[in-house]
Amino acid sequence: MANEKAQKYAGQLISIKRKTTVLSVTDRLSHVDDSTDATYLELLHPASVYRMSILGDIQKGLSVVANIRPEDIKLIWMRLKFAEKKLFEQEMSQKASTETEDNGAMKSDAFTVTFTMGRLKGKTPGGYLMETSDKEAAIKDLHSQYDFLAQNVAKYSANQKVMDAIKNAIEYYELGALDKEANNAASSADDIASEVEIYAPPEKTFRKDIKKLPDGRVLTKCYQIQIAFLPSNKYPYRVTIQNRYGMIDKNPNNGMETIRSVGSELSESRTYKMSLSSGEMVSVISAMEENLHYYKSCVYTGMRTKDQKLQEINRKAWKPQ
Numbered sequence: 001m002a003n004e005k006a007q008k009y010a011g012q013l014i015s016i017k018r019k020t021t022v023l024s025v026t027d028r029l030s031h032v033d034d035s036t037d038a039t040y041l042e043l044l045h046p047a048s049v050y051r052m053s054i055l056g057d058i059q060k061g062l063s064v065v066a067n068i069r070p071e072d073i074k075l076i077w078m079r080l081k082f083a084e085k086k087l088f089e090q091e092m093s094q095k096a097s098t099e100t101e102d103n104g105a106m107k108s109d110a111f112t113v114t115f116t117m118g119r120l121k122g123k124t125p126g127g128y129l130m131e132t133s134d135k136e137a138a139i140k141d142l143h144s145q146y147d148f149l150a151q152n153v154a155k156y157s158a159n160q161k162v163m164d165a166i167k168n169a170i171e172y173y174e175l176g177a178l179d180k181e182a183n184n185a186a187s188s189a190d191d192i193a194s195e196v197e198i199y200a201p202p203e204k205t206f207r208k209d210i211k212k213l214p215d216g217r218v219l220t221k222c223y224q225i226q227i228a229f230l231p232s233n234k235y236p237y238r239v240t241i242q243n244r245y246g247m248i249d250k251n252p253n254n255g256m257e258t259i260r261s262v263g264s265e266l267s268e269s270r271t272y273k274m275s276l277s278s279g280e281m282v283s284v285i286s287a288m289e290e291n292l293h294y295y296k297s298c299v300y301t302g303m304r305t306k307d308q309k310l311q312e313i314n315r316k317a318w319k320p321q
Contacts, residue, residue, distance in 0.1 A: 016283075025284060040303040040310070041303060050073075056272030062270065067206075073292055075199075077286070083198060084278060110124065110169035113125070113161055113165035198227040203223070203224040206220070223242065225241050237280075242271040243271075
């Protein structure tokens with residue numbers, strides 16, 4: 001029996017599936033031949049790419065696609081390893097914090113846990129205590145909140161976390177360490193919550209995918225891809241791909257091309273996103289990195305043989321001046 005998946009998805013390296021979304025990567029590599037201006041030892045044809053797609057609406061079959069250049073894989077892989085190192089350090093820090101709490105020390109949640117109801121909703125116990133000029137009155141308010149939450153803690157277990165945060169905030173104040181803890185919490189939050197781009201090249205075009213308008217204008221399909229690192233998220237990586245049609249303006253002096261936007265009714269803009277776990281992101285990038293290595297290994301012998309023949313021809317043709 002034929003392998004139906006292999007026949008249907010020829011060239012596919014990996015796919016990550018959700019209920020309504022699928023991210024996949026396809027190998028579109030080829031080697032140097034006579035159709036391009038490249039040496040045989042460069043191995044890869046300049047048109048070689050990995051095609052990443054997000055099927056964002058399975059029911060309607062709608063997707064977005066983008067190319068990733070083979071030469072970009074190494075940089076993405078290096079940045080991914082750095083991101084994973086950050087996640088590991090974050091996990092270790094959280095574990096150490098939990099162990100400290102278990103050993104009886106205060107845990108710095110006075111500025112991270114917020115009230116979810118009442119007039120203090122959205123505020124943290126430490127933040128409320130910091131912003132209020134009448135500290136004694138603020139402490140009384142916190143004690144009242146603590147007693148109120150304690151009445152229902154058996155029914156609502158989440159109350160305990162807020163109660164602990166209130167207790168921590170009051171203890172920090174009494175120890176004269178509230179300002180220091182506020183600065184530590186702000187620094188930690190900035191470090192954890194920031195979003196970092198791992199990969200975000202300029203918008204590019206699919207040159208052969210065009211559509212002609214009745215007025216004679218020609219639109220070209222464009223793509224933009226971003227891989228972002230969000231260390232505070234459960235799924236710490238987000239892949240975003242946008243496709244649209246735009247006008248291509250070419251500078252007659254330097255040949256540089258600029259993509260000009262057109263009206264929304266003509267651009268057919270579509271954007272899909274997919275969040276990935278650490279394991280999924282590593283699998284996607286390593287699949288491309290390993291495949292690139294294997295492909296170069298396969299074509300290297302043939303390309304080197306051709307190059308050596310040319311070197312020999314060039315040596316015989318060379319004559320001293």
